[in-house]
């Protein structure tokens with residue numbers, strides 16, 4: 484695991500952008516595993532800017548997202564489909580038909596999980612971008628999730644629902660279930676890039692980097708992946 488600690492969120496995003504841009508230049512038809520949430524916002528802005536400068540193109544890229552809330556579709560502003568459209572896809576030349584997320588509106592959620600597994604089998608990720616939850620989750624694989632799990636319906640931990648509520652307007656119900664790529668599929672990516680910033684991530688980051696490999700801290704499994712880069716700001720790295 485390569486750990487890079489920097490002074491600020493902007494620097495973290497810059498290093499991440501350099502890594503992603505390098506990947507896209509090396510492999511213009513790359514399959515990107517993508518994440519949502521606050522952490523990658525700076526990175527996505529930098530990727531959109533690099534596209535506008537003509538430095539990179541997403542024309543040949545396919546993307547597979549980690550997760551989606553159960554019950555929310557692309558037309559709901561709180562869905563991850565809508566997040567990706569607003570934060571990245573709408574600003575670059577990626578073909579929408581080459582972007583994939585689990586369908587949170589599927590009638591049969593179990594079949595949707597199996598459909599997503601087949602998709603993941605067909606689209607091995609060159610690079611998987613990850614954030615980390617304050618409880619150590621990656622994707623929405625919460626503590627206690629088996630390391631061999633594939634796409635499944637996750638019951639979000641109370642702390643995750645609380646963390647996520649900041650992105651919802653007052654009075655809007657925060658979903659308590661999500662469809663998430665499993666840890667087995669996260670681990671099958673060729674390279675993993677995990678970003679974390681802020682004091683509230685410090686304990687989870689410690690567990691991921693220095694703790695025992697245990698399903699109680701899902702991110703700790705990354706110690707067993709052969710090509711992981713972790714980029715942290717000083718606050719997230721403060722317990723290391």
Ligand code: F6R
Pocket residue numbers: 517518519520521522523549550613614615616617620621622623
């Ligand atoms: C998002 C995802 C989650 C987030 C994590 C951190 O697609 O899979 O694991 O990366 O919850 O969220 P933020 O970045 O909002 O702190």
